[in-house]
Amino acid sequence: MSSRALRAVAVYCGSNQGTDPVYARAAASLGRLLAEQGIRLVYGGGDVGLMGVLADAVRDAGGEVFGVITRALVDREVAHPGLTNLTVVETMHERKATMSDAADAFIMLPGGYGTFDEFFEVVTWTQLGIHAKPCGVLDVDGYFEPLRALLDGAVRQGFVSEVHRELVITDDDPARLLGRLAAWTPVTTDKWLESSER
Template identity: 60%
Template sequence: MAFRSICVYAGSNPGADPAYAQAAEALGRLLVERGIGLVYGGGRVGLMGVVADAVLAAGGTAVGIIPRSLDEREVAHQGLTELVVVETMHQRKALMAERADAFVALPGGLGTIEELVEAATWTQLGIHQKPVGLLDAAGYWAPFDAFLEHGVGAGFLRAEHRRAIVRDAEPAALLDALAAWRPVDVQKWLELEQS
Protein backbone atom coordinates (compact mmCIF):
# COMPACT_ATOMS: atom_id res chain seq x y z
CA MET A 1 0.00 0.00 0.00
CA ALA A 2 1.44 3.37 -1.00
CA PHE A 3 0.64 6.48 1.01
CA ARG A 4 0.17 10.00 -0.31
CA SER A 5 -0.37 11.38 3.18
CA ILE A 6 -0.40 10.15 6.76
CA CYS A 7 -2.31 11.67 9.63
CA VAL A 8 -0.13 12.02 12.71
CA TYR A 9 -1.72 12.35 16.12
CA ALA A 10 0.64 13.80 18.72
CA GLY A 11 0.77 15.50 22.08
CA SER A 12 0.39 19.25 22.35
CA ASN A 13 3.14 19.01 24.99
CA PRO A 14 6.66 17.69 24.40
CA GLY A 15 6.51 15.12 27.22
CA ALA A 16 9.12 14.42 29.87
CA ASP A 17 11.49 12.24 27.81
CA PRO A 18 13.56 13.86 25.01
CA ALA A 19 13.10 10.60 23.07
CA TYR A 20 9.51 11.67 22.28
CA ALA A 21 10.59 14.79 20.40
CA GLN A 22 13.42 12.87 18.73
CA ALA A 23 10.88 10.33 17.44
CA ALA A 24 8.59 13.10 16.18
CA GLU A 25 11.47 14.75 14.32
CA ALA A 26 12.66 11.44 12.84
CA LEU A 27 9.15 10.61 11.67
CA GLY A 28 8.76 14.01 10.04
CA ARG A 29 12.04 13.65 8.12
CA LEU A 30 11.15 10.10 7.07
CA LEU A 31 7.75 11.15 5.72
CA VAL A 32 9.50 13.61 3.41
CA GLU A 33 12.14 11.05 2.38
CA ARG A 34 9.34 8.70 1.33
CA GLY A 35 7.32 11.38 -0.44
CA ILE A 36 4.48 11.27 2.08
CA GLY A 37 2.63 14.40 3.15
CA LEU A 38 1.74 15.18 6.75
CA VAL A 39 -1.82 15.78 7.90
CA TYR A 40 -2.12 16.72 11.56
CA GLY A 41 -3.94 18.88 14.09
CA GLY A 42 -2.37 22.17 13.04
CA GLY A 43 -0.65 23.12 16.29
CA ARG A 44 2.75 24.75 16.68
CA VAL A 45 3.24 23.42 20.22
CA GLY A 46 4.49 20.14 21.68
CA LEU A 47 5.16 17.09 19.55
CA MET A 48 2.64 18.41 17.02
CA GLY A 49 4.93 21.35 16.32
CA VAL A 50 8.04 19.18 16.29
CA VAL A 51 6.75 16.81 13.60
CA ALA A 52 5.40 19.68 11.46
CA ASP A 53 8.64 21.65 11.74
CA ALA A 54 10.66 18.57 10.76
CA VAL A 55 8.50 18.01 7.67
CA LEU A 56 8.76 21.65 6.63
CA ALA A 57 12.52 21.83 7.28
CA ALA A 58 13.00 18.81 5.01
CA GLY A 59 10.97 20.45 2.23
CA GLY A 60 7.79 18.42 2.67
CA THR A 61 4.09 19.19 2.75
CA ALA A 62 2.39 19.82 6.10
CA VAL A 63 -1.36 20.30 6.26
CA GLY A 64 -2.82 21.37 9.60
CA ILE A 65 -6.49 21.17 10.51
CA ILE A 66 -7.48 23.10 13.60
CA PRO A 67 -10.74 24.21 15.24
CA ARG A 68 -11.33 27.96 15.33
CA SER A 69 -11.31 27.96 19.13
CA LEU A 70 -7.70 26.73 19.19
CA ASP A 71 -6.63 28.94 16.29
CA GLU A 72 -7.93 31.96 18.22
CA ARG A 73 -5.76 31.00 21.21
CA GLU A 74 -2.72 31.41 18.93
CA VAL A 75 -1.82 27.73 19.00
CA ALA A 76 -2.01 27.29 15.21
CA HIS A 77 1.20 26.84 13.24
CA GLN A 78 1.37 29.77 10.80
CA GLY A 79 4.13 28.36 8.58
CA LEU A 80 2.33 25.32 7.18
CA THR A 81 1.81 24.41 3.54
CA GLU A 82 -1.91 24.64 4.28
CA LEU A 83 -3.83 25.51 7.45
CA VAL A 84 -7.53 24.63 7.46
CA VAL A 85 -9.65 26.22 10.20
CA VAL A 86 -12.86 24.35 11.01
CA GLU A 87 -15.61 25.03 13.52
CA THR A 88 -15.58 21.89 15.68
CA MET A 89 -13.33 19.08 16.87
CA HIS A 90 -15.63 16.63 15.08
CA GLN A 91 -15.06 18.42 11.77
CA ARG A 92 -11.33 18.44 12.44
CA LYS A 93 -11.14 14.68 13.00
CA ALA A 94 -13.37 13.87 10.02
CA LEU A 95 -11.31 16.03 7.66
CA MET A 96 -8.02 14.65 8.99
CA ALA A 97 -9.30 11.11 8.36
CA GLU A 98 -10.57 12.03 4.91
CA ARG A 99 -7.26 13.56 3.82
CA ALA A 100 -5.01 10.74 5.07
CA ASP A 101 -4.27 7.20 3.89
CA ALA A 102 -3.06 5.96 7.29
CA PHE A 103 -2.67 7.11 10.88
CA VAL A 104 0.31 7.25 13.25
CA ALA A 105 0.13 8.17 16.91
CA LEU A 106 3.16 9.68 18.60
CA PRO A 107 3.11 9.89 22.40
CA GLY A 108 0.34 12.12 23.67
CA GLY A 109 -2.43 12.56 26.20
CA LEU A 110 -6.18 12.11 26.16
CA GLY A 111 -6.72 13.86 22.84
CA THR A 112 -4.14 11.71 21.08
CA ILE A 113 -5.57 8.54 22.59
CA GLU A 114 -9.12 9.54 21.66
CA GLU A 115 -8.14 10.28 18.08
CA LEU A 116 -6.21 7.06 17.54
CA VAL A 117 -8.95 4.92 19.10
CA GLU A 118 -11.54 6.58 16.86
CA ALA A 119 -9.43 5.93 13.75
CA ALA A 120 -8.98 2.28 14.75
CA THR A 121 -12.69 1.94 15.49
CA TRP A 122 -13.54 3.29 12.05
CA THR A 123 -11.22 0.66 10.56
CA GLN A 124 -12.87 -2.06 12.69
CA LEU A 125 -16.36 -0.98 11.57
CA GLY A 126 -15.36 -0.69 7.90
CA ILE A 127 -15.99 3.06 7.77
CA HIS A 128 -12.56 3.25 6.19
CA GLN A 129 -9.84 0.71 5.41
CA LYS A 130 -6.81 2.54 6.71
CA PRO A 131 -4.09 1.24 9.03
CA VAL A 132 -3.29 2.72 12.41
CA GLY A 133 0.19 2.70 13.94
CA LEU A 134 1.80 3.56 17.25
CA LEU A 135 5.29 5.06 17.16
CA ASP A 136 6.46 3.58 20.44
CA ALA A 137 9.10 6.12 21.47
CA ALA A 138 10.75 5.10 24.75
CA GLY A 139 8.10 2.39 25.24
CA TYR A 140 5.32 4.96 25.65
CA TRP A 141 2.63 2.81 24.01
CA ALA A 142 3.53 -0.51 25.70
CA PRO A 143 0.84 -0.17 28.43
CA PHE A 144 -1.78 0.68 25.79
CA ASP A 145 -0.71 -2.34 23.75
CA ALA A 146 -1.08 -4.52 26.87
CA PHE A 147 -4.56 -3.07 27.41
CA LEU A 148 -5.56 -4.08 23.88
CA GLU A 149 -4.35 -7.63 24.56
CA HIS A 150 -6.41 -7.57 27.77
CA GLY A 151 -9.44 -6.57 25.69
CA VAL A 152 -8.92 -9.60 23.46
CA GLY A 153 -8.57 -11.92 26.45
CA ALA A 154 -11.66 -10.45 28.10
CA GLY A 155 -13.77 -11.04 24.98
CA PHE A 156 -14.38 -7.42 23.98
CA LEU A 157 -12.00 -7.18 21.05
CA ARG A 158 -11.31 -9.61 18.23
CA ALA A 159 -7.66 -10.52 17.77
CA GLU A 160 -8.04 -9.62 14.09
CA HIS A 161 -9.22 -6.11 14.98
CA ARG A 162 -6.56 -5.73 17.64
CA ARG A 163 -3.95 -6.36 14.94
CA ALA A 164 -5.32 -3.36 13.03
CA ILE A 165 -3.14 -1.27 15.35
CA VAL A 166 0.54 -1.91 14.65
CA ARG A 167 3.34 -0.76 16.93
CA ASP A 168 7.05 -0.19 16.48
CA ALA A 169 9.74 1.95 18.08
CA GLU A 170 11.42 2.74 14.74
CA PRO A 171 9.68 5.10 12.29
CA ALA A 172 10.89 3.23 9.18
CA ALA A 173 9.77 -0.16 10.49
CA LEU A 174 6.41 1.30 11.49
CA LEU A 175 5.80 2.82 8.05
CA ASP A 176 6.79 -0.50 6.45
CA ALA A 177 4.33 -2.36 8.69
CA LEU A 178 1.57 0.10 7.83
CA ALA A 179 2.28 -0.35 4.11
CA ALA A 180 2.11 -4.14 4.48
CA TRP A 181 -1.15 -4.03 6.48
CA ARG A 182 -4.30 -5.45 4.88
CA PRO A 183 -7.87 -5.08 6.19
CA VAL A 184 -9.63 -8.09 7.63
CA ASP A 185 -13.14 -9.14 6.74
CA VAL A 186 -14.67 -10.39 9.97
CA GLN A 187 -17.73 -9.14 11.76
CA LYS A 188 -17.22 -7.07 14.86
CA TRP A 189 -19.82 -8.81 17.00
CA LEU A 190 -18.43 -11.90 18.71
CA GLU A 191 -21.85 -12.83 20.11
CA LEU A 192 -23.45 -13.15 16.64
CA GLU A 193 -20.79 -15.64 15.58
CA GLN A 194 -21.60 -17.90 18.54
CA SER A 195 -25.38 -18.08 17.90
Protein backbone atom coordinates in the same frame (compact mmCIF):
# COMPACT_ATOMS: atom_id res chain seq x y z
CA MET B 1 1.93 -9.09 0.62
CA SER B 2 1.17 -6.16 -1.66
CA SER B 3 2.01 -2.59 -0.68
CA ARG B 4 -0.18 0.48 -0.92
CA ALA B 5 1.19 3.90 -1.79
CA LEU B 6 1.13 6.11 1.28
CA ARG B 7 0.68 9.62 -0.09
CA ALA B 8 -0.51 11.18 3.18
CA VAL B 9 -0.30 10.04 6.80
CA ALA B 10 -2.20 11.58 9.71
CA VAL B 11 -0.13 11.76 12.87
CA TYR B 12 -1.64 12.26 16.32
CA CYS B 13 0.69 13.44 19.10
CA GLY B 14 0.95 15.56 22.21
CA SER B 15 0.49 19.31 22.48
CA ASN B 16 3.25 19.03 25.10
CA GLN B 17 6.74 17.66 24.53
CA GLY B 18 6.77 15.39 27.57
CA THR B 19 9.43 15.14 30.26
CA ASP B 20 12.03 13.26 28.21
CA PRO B 21 13.73 14.75 25.11
CA VAL B 22 13.46 11.32 23.46
CA TYR B 23 9.87 12.11 22.50
CA ALA B 24 10.76 15.28 20.59
CA ARG B 25 13.64 13.48 18.89
CA ALA B 26 11.26 10.72 17.77
CA ALA B 27 8.74 13.24 16.43
CA ALA B 28 11.46 15.04 14.48
CA SER B 29 12.81 11.75 13.12
CA LEU B 30 9.37 10.69 11.91
CA GLY B 31 8.84 14.10 10.33
CA ARG B 32 12.10 13.93 8.39
CA LEU B 33 11.28 10.39 7.26
CA LEU B 34 7.86 11.43 5.96
CA ALA B 35 9.45 14.26 3.97
CA GLU B 36 12.19 11.98 2.60
CA GLN B 37 9.59 9.47 1.41
CA GLY B 38 7.40 12.16 -0.16
CA ILE B 39 4.55 11.49 2.27
CA ARG B 40 2.37 14.46 3.16
CA LEU B 41 1.88 15.05 6.88
CA VAL B 42 -1.71 15.53 8.02
CA TYR B 43 -1.96 16.72 11.62
CA GLY B 44 -3.84 18.96 14.01
CA GLY B 45 -2.30 22.23 12.85
CA GLY B 46 -0.67 23.21 16.14
CA ASP B 47 2.63 24.97 16.78
CA VAL B 48 3.08 23.55 20.28
CA GLY B 49 4.51 20.39 21.82
CA LEU B 50 5.30 17.36 19.70
CA MET B 51 2.86 18.68 17.09
CA GLY B 52 5.09 21.69 16.42
CA VAL B 53 8.29 19.61 16.46
CA LEU B 54 6.79 17.17 13.95
CA ALA B 55 5.51 19.86 11.57
CA ASP B 56 8.78 21.80 11.71
CA ALA B 57 10.78 18.67 10.90
CA VAL B 58 8.65 17.88 7.85
CA ARG B 59 8.76 21.48 6.64
CA ASP B 60 12.52 21.87 7.26
CA ALA B 61 13.16 18.68 5.24
CA GLY B 62 11.16 20.04 2.30
CA GLY B 63 7.99 18.07 2.92
CA GLU B 64 4.34 19.02 2.69
CA VAL B 65 2.29 19.74 5.81
CA PHE B 66 -1.50 19.90 5.94
CA GLY B 67 -2.90 21.14 9.25
CA VAL B 68 -6.51 21.02 10.41
CA ILE B 69 -7.47 23.13 13.43
CA THR B 70 -10.61 24.48 15.04
CA ARG B 71 -11.36 28.20 15.00
CA ALA B 72 -11.33 28.23 18.82
CA LEU B 73 -7.72 27.00 18.84
CA VAL B 74 -6.70 29.51 16.17
CA ASP B 75 -8.17 32.23 18.35
CA ARG B 76 -5.90 31.05 21.17
CA GLU B 77 -2.91 31.52 18.84
CA VAL B 78 -1.69 27.92 18.80
CA ALA B 79 -2.01 27.46 15.01
CA HIS B 80 1.26 26.86 13.16
CA PRO B 81 2.03 29.87 10.93
CA GLY B 82 4.27 28.10 8.38
CA LEU B 83 2.30 25.20 6.94
CA THR B 84 1.78 24.25 3.30
CA ASN B 85 -1.95 24.34 3.98
CA LEU B 86 -4.03 25.10 7.08
CA THR B 87 -7.75 24.37 7.14
CA VAL B 88 -9.83 25.97 9.88
CA VAL B 89 -13.00 24.13 10.93
CA GLU B 90 -15.67 24.80 13.54
CA THR B 91 -15.78 21.61 15.64
CA MET B 92 -13.46 18.91 16.92
CA HIS B 93 -15.51 16.25 15.14
CA GLU B 94 -15.15 18.13 11.85
CA ARG B 95 -11.42 18.38 12.50
CA LYS B 96 -11.08 14.63 13.04
CA ALA B 97 -13.22 13.74 10.03
CA THR B 98 -11.27 16.11 7.76
CA MET B 99 -7.95 14.64 8.89
CA SER B 100 -9.25 11.11 8.39
CA ASP B 101 -10.48 11.84 4.88
CA ALA B 102 -7.14 13.43 3.91
CA ALA B 103 -4.98 10.50 5.09
CA ASP B 104 -4.11 7.06 3.74
CA ALA B 105 -2.91 5.83 7.16
CA PHE B 106 -2.65 6.93 10.78
CA ILE B 107 0.18 7.02 13.33
CA MET B 108 0.02 7.76 17.05
CA LEU B 109 3.04 9.23 18.82
CA PRO B 110 3.17 9.82 22.58
CA GLY B 111 0.49 12.18 23.86
CA GLY B 112 -2.42 12.46 26.24
CA TYR B 113 -6.20 12.24 26.18
CA GLY B 114 -6.68 14.08 22.90
CA THR B 115 -4.10 11.91 21.16
CA PHE B 116 -5.70 8.71 22.46
CA ASP B 117 -9.17 9.92 21.48
CA GLU B 118 -8.20 10.84 17.93
CA PHE B 119 -6.29 7.63 17.28
CA PHE B 120 -8.84 5.23 18.71
CA GLU B 121 -11.65 6.93 16.83
CA VAL B 122 -9.97 6.12 13.51
CA VAL B 123 -9.21 2.58 14.74
CA THR B 124 -12.91 2.19 15.51
CA TRP B 125 -13.81 3.55 12.07
CA THR B 126 -11.54 0.89 10.54
CA GLN B 127 -13.17 -1.79 12.71
CA LEU B 128 -16.67 -0.69 11.69
CA GLY B 129 -15.80 -0.50 8.00
CA ILE B 130 -16.25 3.26 7.75
CA HIS B 131 -12.85 3.30 6.06
CA ALA B 132 -10.16 0.72 5.28
CA LYS B 133 -6.99 2.44 6.44
CA PRO B 134 -4.11 1.12 8.58
CA CYS B 135 -3.49 2.44 12.10
CA GLY B 136 -0.02 2.39 13.65
CA VAL B 137 1.59 3.24 16.97
CA LEU B 138 5.19 4.44 17.15
CA ASP B 139 6.26 3.12 20.53
CA VAL B 140 8.89 5.60 21.68
CA ASP B 141 11.07 4.32 24.53
CA GLY B 142 8.35 1.94 25.77
CA TYR B 143 5.74 4.69 26.23
CA PHE B 144 2.98 2.51 24.82
CA GLU B 145 3.86 -0.75 26.60
CA PRO B 146 0.97 -0.28 29.08
CA LEU B 147 -1.38 0.31 26.15
CA ARG B 148 -0.25 -2.88 24.45
CA ALA B 149 -0.87 -4.76 27.69
CA LEU B 150 -4.35 -3.20 27.94
CA LEU B 151 -5.26 -4.25 24.40
CA ASP B 152 -3.92 -7.78 24.94
CA GLY B 153 -5.93 -7.98 28.16
CA ALA B 154 -9.06 -6.84 26.31
CA VAL B 155 -8.55 -9.77 23.91
CA ARG B 156 -8.09 -12.26 26.75
CA GLN B 157 -11.24 -11.00 28.46
CA GLY B 158 -13.32 -11.22 25.28
CA PHE B 159 -13.86 -7.51 24.61
CA VAL B 160 -11.65 -7.30 21.51
CA SER B 161 -11.35 -10.08 18.94
CA GLU B 162 -7.94 -11.37 17.88
CA VAL B 163 -8.51 -10.12 14.34
CA HIS B 164 -9.42 -6.64 15.56
CA ARG B 165 -6.41 -6.56 17.89
CA GLU B 166 -4.32 -6.68 14.73
CA LEU B 167 -5.84 -3.36 13.62
CA VAL B 168 -3.33 -1.59 15.89
CA ILE B 169 0.15 -2.06 14.41
CA THR B 170 2.90 -1.23 16.89
CA ASP B 171 6.60 -0.74 16.18
CA ASP B 172 9.50 1.18 17.71
CA ASP B 173 11.15 1.96 14.37
CA PRO B 174 9.50 4.65 12.21
CA ALA B 175 10.72 3.33 8.85
CA ARG B 176 9.62 -0.20 9.67
CA LEU B 177 6.25 1.09 10.90
CA LEU B 178 5.65 2.95 7.63
CA GLY B 179 6.53 -0.21 5.73
CA ARG B 180 4.07 -2.25 7.77
CA LEU B 181 1.34 0.33 7.23
CA ALA B 182 1.99 0.25 3.48
CA ALA B 183 1.81 -3.57 3.47
CA TRP B 184 -1.37 -3.76 5.59
CA THR B 185 -4.31 -5.71 4.22
CA PRO B 186 -7.82 -4.81 5.41
CA VAL B 187 -9.63 -7.36 7.53
CA THR B 188 -12.47 -8.93 5.58
CA THR B 189 -15.62 -8.30 7.58
CA ASP B 190 -19.15 -7.20 6.85
CA LYS B 191 -19.27 -3.42 6.57
CA TRP B 192 -21.34 -2.02 9.40
CA LEU B 193 -21.41 1.69 8.59
CA GLU B 194 -20.75 4.10 5.76
CA SER B 195 -18.45 7.11 6.16
CA SER B 196 -21.51 9.40 6.24
CA GLU B 197 -22.70 7.55 9.36
CA ARG B 198 -19.63 8.24 11.50
